[in-house]
Amino acid sequence: MKKNKRFSVFVLLGLLLLGVSSACAQGAMKSSDPDIDGMVWTHSTDSDKRAFMLGVSNAVVLEYHLRTKHSEEPSRFVKGWLAAFKDSSWSSMVSRVDAYYANNPTKLHRNVLDVVWHEMIVPNWKNER
Secondary structure (H helix, E strand, O other): OHHHHHHHHHHHHHHHHHHHHHHHHHHHHHHOOOOOEHHHHHOOOHHHHHHHHHHHHHHHHHHHHHHHHOOOOOOHHHHHHHHHHOOOOHHHHHHHHHHHHHHOHHHOOOEHHHHHHHHHHHHHHHHHO
């Protein structure tokens, strides 16, 4: 009987801690916005901006190699990214995004990848035709 009581207390404590940690995690998720828009971008350090572009570039390279390994065509985004930024340094990539937000201060709500797609990749395709 004593063992059952101790076991019940431990189970109850475990459930309580699980509930508390779950609530804390949900609170953290609500307070942080995963979208990187112009507001976040313009308040980020240059190092953070280069790291963001490096991360996207790594995902692009990974997709490119995985698709070509399986004899598949890379996505339009990947092909566009490669064409738009083929000879660009990290700093020049960041400068292009910085310039967009500096020239369009009323559009800070736009996601960085939306800006890259619509303002850098798509126009680059139109110039190549």
